[in-house]
Amino acid sequence: MKLLFHRITRALLISALFVIAATITTHAQDPRIRLAHLDHLATKASETVDVNIDERLIQLAAKLFNDKDEDEAKIKKLVNGLKGIYVKSFEFDDENAYSPADVDSIRSQLKEPAWSRLVNVTSKRDGIVEVYLALNGPDVLGLAVLSAEPKELTIVNIVGPVDLEKLAKLEGNLGIPDLGIQPGKHKTKNEQ
């Protein structure tokens, strides 16, 4: 009886460890970045835009949009396979309204090995534009763009299989601002 009790306890412990390990792995590979902590900037910004197109809405769009209709087909093709599009953008009247710590709070979430920064990405915009890909082997799990201009801070987070060409097509649509990103030959930092 005592032996049976020990075996059951051990089996339960191993199962619990598996669940914890799986949760940690999933979390580490989650390409959704946290943006809510930047909400304090909304009180200083002349305009704040928050776009939340989550998986439920993308699935609805994919289910109901008609391939024969030009508008619906275009959106359907762009969002196909995506699990979320999230944008947070702040425009300020004055410079230095956001702090380097605000920018670092985003960068700190985009660290290797889960994220790789794309190099040689150019943008028509002034200031810093950084593009990161969340990779799992050859699969792209998501993308993040950090655009920090003197009077503007924009973060775009796309969850799902996406590349720079798709991002360029999405710019100006679905609430994603025109970031002026030039799709071309680019490499991740690791590929250099």
Next chain:
Amino acid sequence: MKRSATRKLVIGLLAVTLWSTISFAKGDDFNSVVKMIEEFYNVKHEGLPFLAKAAMKAVGVGAKIKGGDAKRFAEAGSIKLATFENQEFKGDFIKFRQVLNDSLTQTWMPLIQTLAAPDHEQCYIFVRENGDKFRVLVVTIEPHDATVVQATVSPKNLALLMKDPEEGAKAITQEATIVDQE
């Protein structure tokens, strides 16, 4: 035997209560948002006179969105509108946004939210499935005016709204508030 019947009765009552709570939350969000604005900002909405409602006309509003050719954005007869005019909308808009999102995100999907701190302007667009169409809830708050619009839109018009949410929200609000004076 008696205990089993009582248990069934309690479970039945709980199921009915739960079902009616969910139905109420889904069906009456428009009114609860209007009430929420009234309570948060201490304002009162105005009902539109019957004749003005009957004369409501919107032509070519959907077409204002780039690439759009729809004559009307909302499905006929689907618009619910509440307006607040010449009142003060002063208050913590970050807190209001939190309260609004907390109450709606169980049944609605937030699409886009814009805030402009200097004038305390706010615009919120929520979407949810409604059979083979979509229901859209647009809340616009300005320093002295506000509107709450709920409308049913076709997948095609939701595609237009998703392409350009800010223009789409303006178009829906405009469509709901245009009153033919002729």
